[in-house]
Amino acid sequence: MLTRRRALLAGAVSLGAAGVAAACTPGTGNRAATAPPPAAGARAARRPLKPSEYRLRPLTGYGPPRTAPGGTPVRREPLLRVSGRGRTMVLTFDDGPDPRYTPHILDTLARYEVRAMFFVCGEMASYNRDLVSRMADEGHVVGNHTWSHPLLTRLRRSRIRSEMERTSDVVEKACGDRPEWFRAPYGAWNRAAFQLGAELGMEPLAWTVDTLDWTEPGTRTIVGRVEDGAAPGVVVLSHDAGGDRSQSVRALRSYLPELLDSGYHVTVPRRQYV
Structure with missing residues (x-):
């Protein structure tokens, strides 16, 4: 049992660190993509903006997801690719809201009439409900990023549920x-996280491009990673x-108008799914 738990933990953390995720689009089945990011702080190569040579390759070995009560599927991998017409992209922002930075991001999105996704931590949201309300009022999607940003693969199932439920409660009130x-x-997922998320009516979303902005590599590097x-x-x-x-x-402010x-x-x- 101990060996199995260690293997599960290692697999989940490795999955998150590598940014590997599955995607589901109508009529195409599940897909996945990997894109190793440049070393933190390295200057990203600049080239004209165009769909990069980044390609999405099909995953094998995954059947259709089971459906939990309420209609939300229980997935084995988080969604990665989004469907849409033409050159559609999604911008996501994690860990907020923070009154020092979130308002500026919202101002820039409003200036260009763009909607984004904010995966909020319940603890931060509880102190900044006005910003959560503003996100929703301006058409952005407010997602659940747990209450205190723990590593889910090290938590008991009851604690994972509490982290998710408390955050959903705060978002609903805001x-x-x-x-x-x-x-x-x-990005550390496990089976309990997928199951509990589905029970709470939520779909899991990962990412394709990691800006690694948390390492503070410099504005130019962040811009280059998004554009590349x-x-x-x-x-x-x-x-x-x-x-x-x-x-x-x-x-x-730099890469959004360029995109x-x-x-x-x-x-x-x-x-x-509804």
Whole structure:
């Protein structure tokens, strides 16, 4: 039993660290993609914005997800790729809201009339409910990123449920609706997280492009990682809390208009199950 638990923990953490996730689009089955990020702090290569050579390759060995009570499937892998017409991308921001940085990110998104996803931590949301309300009022998707940002693979099932439920309760009080999406801290998923998320009516969403902005590599590097990774269906991971996120704020102001000028449609995903 001990060996099995250690193997499960190692597999879940390895999965999150590598950013490997499965995607489900109508008529295409599950797909996955991996894109090793540049070393933190390294200057990203710059080239004209266009769909990169990043490709999504089919996964084998995964059948259709089981459906939990309420209609949400219990997945074995988090969703990664999003479906949409043309060059559709999704921007996501984790760990907030933080009154020092989140308002600036919301201002930039509003300026360009773009919607994004915010995976909030319940503890942060409880102190900044006005920002959670603003997110929802401006058309953004508010997702669940647990209460205190723990490593789920080290928690008992009851603790995972508490982390998720408390956060969903705070979000509902702030904007009237419970989250329909969740993201595991550190990208460390396990079976309990998938099952409990589905029971609470939430789909798991990972990411395709990791900006590694939490390492504070410099605004130019963050911009380069987003532009170099841009491709149809991509989900970009950034942060609006958890440290000094001034570089993330400045980077968004730079790469967002560039993406839009290059023909990308930045939006939020739609639930495929109700």
